[in-house]
Amino acid sequence: xxxxxxxxxxxxxxxxxxxxxxxxxxxxxxxxxxxxxxxxxxxxxxxxxxxxxxxxxxxxxxxxxxxxxxxxxxxxxxxxxxxxxxxxxxxxxxxxxxxxxxxxxxxxxxxxxxxxxxxxxxxxxxxxxxxxxxxxxxxxxxxxxxx
Numbered sequence: 119x120x121x122x123x124x125x126x127x128x129x130x131x132x133x134x135x136x137x138x139x140x141x142x143x144x145x146x147x148x149x150x151x152x153x154x155x156x157x158x159x160x161x162x163x164x165x166x167x168x169x170x171x172x173x174x175x176x177x178x179x180x181x182x183x184x185x186x187x188x189x190x191x192x193x194x195x196x197x198x199x200x201x202x203x204x205x206x207x208x209x210x211x212x213x214x215x216x217x218x219x220x221x222x223x224x225x226x227x228x229x230x231x232x233x234x235x236x237x238x239x240x241x242x243x244x245x246x247x248x249x250x251x252x253x254x255x256x257x258x259x260x261x262x263x264x265x
Contacts, residue, residue: 122170122179124149124189126160130226131234132182138238139180147176160184164192171220172198179221186225193221197263200256206233207240214244218256 121144125132128151139146147170149155150163157163160183170176179199181189186203193201201221202213205228213219222241229237247253 119177120145120147120175122147122149122167122176123152123181124163124167124179125152125182125226126150126158126163126189127182127184127226128152130182131224131229131231132226134231135180135182135224135234138234142238142242160188161192164189165196168193168196168199168201168221172196177220180224181221182224182226184225184227186223186229190221190223193223198260200259204237204241205229207236210237211240211244214241215247216252216255218246218252 121139123136123146132152136146136148136152149166151158164181167179167181171179181193183189190201190203193199199221200217200219201223202217202219203223204210204213210222
């Protein structure tokens with residue numbers, strides 16, 4: 119799977135995230151302080167990663183900033199992106215299952231190395247629900263974005 123990654127700060131689990139995704143066999147595209155452009159502002163590097171997903175250059179993205187909040191807000195501004203700020207494995211699993219989230223937002227301040235692995239396990243091990251109600255909600259989200 120091709121995963122776009124952005125980080126506005128080279129702290130916490132930013133580099134470990136890229137290494138872990140590679141270890142799991144994913145092709146990683148980097149943005150922000152980890153990427154070739156070196157643009158470290160969270161809104162800019164997050165937008166780049168989210169656009170990779172929306173425009174088909176990546177299957178999913180993981181976007182990071184100090185709290186994860188700004189990255190999740192910026193990613194959700196890109197049409198076709200459903201970003202979820204996940205601080206634990208249960209939230210990551212639920213975001214994939216019920217929300218068909220295609221962008222994982224992480225906070226660099228509080229995500230430990232152990233928690234990162236648990237969140238990634240849950241994220242990649244969970245498939246989106248095919249339940250009629252869940253799919254109806256996702257379709258409704260697409261309509262909201264176009265309004």
